[in-house]
Amino acid sequence: MEADGLTHTLDFQLDIREGDPSLLTDGTLESRRVVNEIFRLDKEGWDWDDIKDVVVDRSDHVKNTTQRLVAKATTPLEEYYGDEDRKYGRPSNSIRELFPIRMNHGEGYERTLKIVV
Numbered sequence: 001m002e003a004d005g006l007t008h009t010l011d012f013q014l015d016i017r018e019g020d021p022s023l024l025t026d027g028t029l030e031s032r033r034v035v036n037e038i039f040r041l042d043k044e045g046w047d048w049d050d051i052k053d054v055v056v057d058r059s060d061h062v063k064n065t066t067q068r069l070v071a072k073a074t075t076p077l078e079e080y081y082g083d084e085d086r087k088y089g090r091p092s093n094s095i096r097e098l099f100p101i102r103m104n105h106g107e108g109y110e111r112t113l114k115i116v117v
Contacts, residue, residue: 028098030060031069038073039093048074065101 034055041051052070059066076091 027101031101032099034059034066034069035073035099036093039091042077043093
Protein backbone atom coordinates (compact mmCIF):
# COMPACT_ATOMS: atom_id res chain seq x y z
CA MET A 1 0.00 0.00 0.00
CA GLU A 2 1.31 3.43 -0.90
CA ALA A 3 1.55 6.14 1.74
CA ASP A 4 -0.14 8.62 -0.62
CA GLY A 5 -3.42 6.71 -0.44
CA LEU A 6 -3.73 6.78 3.35
CA THR A 7 -6.19 9.03 5.12
CA HIS A 8 -6.01 9.88 8.80
CA THR A 9 -9.11 10.96 10.69
CA LEU A 10 -8.76 13.24 13.68
CA ASP A 11 -10.89 12.28 16.65
CA PHE A 12 -11.20 14.91 19.35
CA GLN A 13 -13.63 16.65 21.70
CA LEU A 14 -14.88 20.15 21.02
CA ASP A 15 -13.73 22.88 23.38
CA ILE A 16 -16.48 25.51 23.25
CA ARG A 17 -15.13 28.78 24.60
CA GLU A 18 -17.79 31.22 23.47
CA GLY A 19 -21.45 31.18 22.61
CA ASP A 20 -24.05 28.81 23.98
CA PRO A 21 -23.05 25.11 24.15
CA SER A 22 -26.73 24.12 24.24
CA LEU A 23 -26.93 25.21 20.59
CA LEU A 24 -24.67 22.28 19.72
CA THR A 25 -27.12 19.92 21.44
CA ASP A 26 -30.00 21.55 19.58
CA GLY A 27 -28.09 21.08 16.32
CA THR A 28 -27.47 17.38 16.94
CA LEU A 29 -31.15 16.88 17.85
CA GLU A 30 -32.14 18.58 14.59
CA SER A 31 -29.68 16.32 12.75
CA ARG A 32 -31.37 13.27 14.26
CA ARG A 33 -34.81 14.62 13.30
CA VAL A 34 -33.64 15.14 9.71
CA VAL A 35 -32.16 11.64 9.42
CA ASN A 36 -35.28 10.06 10.97
CA GLU A 37 -37.45 12.02 8.52
CA ILE A 38 -35.39 10.73 5.59
CA PHE A 39 -35.85 7.13 6.78
CA ARG A 40 -39.59 7.70 7.39
CA LEU A 41 -40.22 9.21 3.96
CA ASP A 42 -38.28 6.39 2.31
CA LYS A 43 -40.37 3.85 4.21
CA GLU A 44 -43.51 5.62 2.92
CA GLY A 45 -42.25 5.12 -0.64
CA TRP A 46 -41.10 8.63 -1.52
CA ASP A 47 -38.62 9.12 -4.38
CA TRP A 48 -35.14 9.96 -3.07
CA ASP A 49 -34.92 13.20 -5.07
CA ASP A 50 -38.23 14.36 -3.57
CA ILE A 51 -37.05 13.39 -0.09
CA LYS A 52 -33.94 15.54 -0.50
CA ASP A 53 -35.92 18.61 -1.57
CA VAL A 54 -38.54 18.29 1.18
CA VAL A 55 -36.06 17.58 3.97
CA VAL A 56 -33.74 20.42 2.98
CA ASP A 57 -36.67 22.87 2.93
CA ARG A 58 -37.94 21.76 6.37
CA SER A 59 -34.61 21.69 8.20
CA ASP A 60 -33.42 24.31 10.69
CA HIS A 61 -29.83 23.76 9.52
CA VAL A 62 -28.25 25.72 6.71
CA LYS A 63 -28.89 24.13 3.33
CA ASN A 64 -25.47 22.60 2.74
CA THR A 65 -25.38 20.99 6.21
CA THR A 66 -28.75 19.33 5.55
CA GLN A 67 -27.51 18.17 2.15
CA ARG A 68 -24.57 16.50 3.93
CA LEU A 69 -27.03 14.80 6.30
CA VAL A 70 -29.06 13.56 3.33
CA ALA A 71 -25.91 12.11 1.77
CA LYS A 72 -24.95 10.45 5.07
CA ALA A 73 -28.46 9.00 5.59
CA THR A 74 -28.76 7.59 2.08
CA THR A 75 -25.72 5.34 2.62
CA PRO A 76 -27.56 2.89 4.94
CA LEU A 77 -30.58 3.03 2.61
CA GLU A 78 -28.40 2.11 -0.37
CA GLU A 79 -26.91 -0.75 1.66
CA TYR A 80 -30.41 -1.91 2.64
CA TYR A 81 -31.70 -1.92 -0.93
CA GLY A 82 -28.46 -3.43 -2.28
CA ASP A 83 -28.56 -6.33 0.19
CA GLU A 84 -30.61 -9.05 -1.50
CA ASP A 85 -30.67 -11.14 1.69
CA ARG A 86 -32.00 -8.18 3.73
CA LYS A 87 -29.82 -9.33 6.60
CA TYR A 88 -29.31 -5.78 7.91
CA GLY A 89 -32.90 -4.58 7.92
CA ARG A 90 -34.38 -1.21 7.07
CA PRO A 91 -32.86 1.78 8.92
CA SER A 92 -35.07 2.83 11.82
CA ASN A 93 -36.84 6.19 11.82
CA SER A 94 -37.52 6.19 15.56
CA ILE A 95 -34.03 6.52 17.05
CA ARG A 96 -33.80 9.22 19.71
CA GLU A 97 -30.04 9.51 20.31
CA LEU A 98 -28.12 12.55 19.09
CA PHE A 99 -26.77 12.50 15.53
CA PRO A 100 -23.51 14.33 14.72
CA ILE A 101 -23.79 17.50 12.69
CA ARG A 102 -22.14 17.13 9.29
CA MET A 103 -20.11 20.29 8.74
CA ASN A 104 -18.53 21.62 5.60
CA HIS A 105 -14.99 22.90 6.07
CA GLY A 106 -14.67 26.63 5.56
CA GLU A 107 -18.38 27.39 5.53
CA GLY A 108 -19.55 29.26 8.58
CA TYR A 109 -17.09 28.02 11.17
CA GLU A 110 -13.40 27.82 11.87
CA ARG A 111 -11.42 24.74 12.79
CA THR A 112 -8.11 25.43 14.47
CA LEU A 113 -5.69 23.17 16.23
CA LYS A 114 -3.97 24.64 19.26
CA ILE A 115 -0.91 22.66 20.26
CA VAL A 116 0.08 23.01 23.91
CA VAL A 117 3.60 21.96 24.79
